[in-house]
Amino acid sequence: MTDIRGALKQGITELRNAHVLSFTLAAELLLLHVLGRDRTWIYSHPEAEISPADADRFFKLIARRASGEPTQHLTGKQEFWGLEFEVTPEVLIPRPETEHLIEVALDRLVVRELRAGRKQTLTGEGLQIADIGTGSGCIAIALAKELPSATIYATDISAAAISVARRNGARHSVSDRIHFLECNLLDGVLHRAAAGTNISDVGAQHAAPLQGTAAPTAVHGSRTTDHAPPSIDLIASNPPYIGRPEAATLMREVRDHEPEIALYGGEEGYELYAELITQSAAHLKPGGLLVLELGHDSLPAVQPLLDAPIWTNVAVTNDLAGIPRVIAAEKT
Numbered sequence: 001m002t003d004i005r006g007a008l009k010q011g012i013t014e015l016r017n018a019h020v021l022s023f024t025l026a027a028e029l030l031l032l033h034v035l036g037r038d039r040t041w042i043y044s045h046p047e048a049e050i051s052p053a054d055a056d057r058f059f060k061l062i063a064r065r066a067s068g069e070p071t072q073h074l075t076g077k078q079e080f081w082g083l084e085f086e087v088t089p090e091v092l093i094p095r096p097e098t099e100h101l102i103e104v105a106l107d108r109l110v111v112r113e114l115r116a117g118r119k120q121t122l123t124g125e126g127l128q129i130a131d132i133g134t135g136s137g138c139i140a141i142a143l144a145k146e147l148p149s150a151t152i153y154a155t156d157i158s159a160a161a162i163s164v165a166r167r168n169g170a171r172h173s174v175s176d177r178i179h180f181l182e183c184n185l186l187d188g189v190l191h192r193a194a195a196g197t198n199i200s201d202v203g204a205q206h207a208a209p210l211q212g213t214a215a216p217t218a219v220h221g222s223r224t225t226d227h228a229p230p231s232i233d234l235i236a237s238n239p240p241y242i243g244r245p246e247a248a249t250l251m252r253e254v255r256d257h258e259p260e261i262a263l264y265g266g267e268e269g270y271e272l273y274a275e276l277i278t279q280s281a282a283h284l285k286p287g288g289l290l291v292l293e294l295g296h297d298s299l300p301a302v303q304p305l306l307d308a309p310i311w312t313n314v315a316v317t318n319d320l321a322g323i324p325r326v327i328a329a330e331k332t
């Protein structure tokens with residue numbers, strides 16, 4: 001038999017020896033997960049004994065963490081915007097810096113309301129929002145929670161990601177307001193948004209070819225815009241933005257365990273932004289907002305794509321490390 005203090009100490013030592021970052025936190029989270037207890041309980045019962053079965057489970061998880069598996073894949077969850085999300089190896093683990101994107105989106109929506117002379121609390125009434133590359137669904141669901149009257153479209157080219165996002169939508173009781181669509185970028189969104197399709201009418205969309213396999217679409221005459229007027233108020237996206245050659249520089253937890261489709265945007269990394277911005281220009285209403293997360297070196301490639309006369313009020317927000325992390329623009 002081992003007690004909590006002894007198990008935690010040994011787990012921490014094993015993770016430290018394996019050069020795991022934040023080794024104490026990782027060991028704590030794995031022990032909390034195995035015991036189904038919270039942090040306060042563990043630290044107020046250091047002498048409590050752990051059953052042999054729990055100890056065995058805990059040390060097996062410690063060994064997997066030591067060999068590079070992310071803690072979130074072992075516990076199956078990650079917090080984002082104060083909400084707990086299911087995470088699997090098929091989706092990107094939500095990152096804290098993506099919360100800046102939510103903040104910028106909400107701030108810009110409020111400013112837009114004030115400019116329009118509407119001063120009441122922003123509920124999202126009448127707003128149509130799209131989250132492109134939804135992954136776990138964290139952006140779409142955080143926005144759905146903040147804007148309880150908005151209708152939201154959450155797309156992803158990965159069917160597995162859409163399944164996880166759907167489950168997270170149900171977990172947070174927002175499934176009735178989020179259309180989850182398996183498609184390339186905004187391909188599945190336009191006709192549904194323009195037609196005001198009910199959630200119950202929405203079946204799975206099938207993935208179109210990945211960007212790069214089709215010719216870039218013009219804003220006018222795009223294959224996605226021929227028959228429907230622009231109808232979206234806000235498009236938010238955290239697209240894959242890492243360049244392939246950067247793979248060798250990534251932490252093993254990321255490179256070996258997170259989905260390639262969620263990480264790499266192409267050889268340069270920023271390839272997906274051009275088509276995303278072109279489609280957004282076609283889908284946003286005049287005055288509609290585009291809010292994009294940026295990779296650490298994406299800004300020089302992305303900013304010139306948001307130029308006049310299509311875009312105005314372009315602003316960049318840095319993350320806590322001072323890296324330009326979010327770019328927002330308004331369609332004229």
Ligand SMILES: C[S@@+](CC[C@H](N)C(=O)[O-])C[C@H]1O[C@@H](n2cnc3c(N)ncnc32)[C@H](O)[C@@H]1O
Pocket residue numbers: 091092093094095098132133134135136137138139155156157158161183184185210211238239240241261262263
């Ligand atoms: C960086 S992850 C972001 C996931 C989530 N939004 C977040 O912030 O944690 C990018 C997501 O875009 C999806 N994706 C990649 N290429 C796509 C495409 N052409 N169309 C739609 N989604 C795509 C990936 O499957 C992945 O889920």
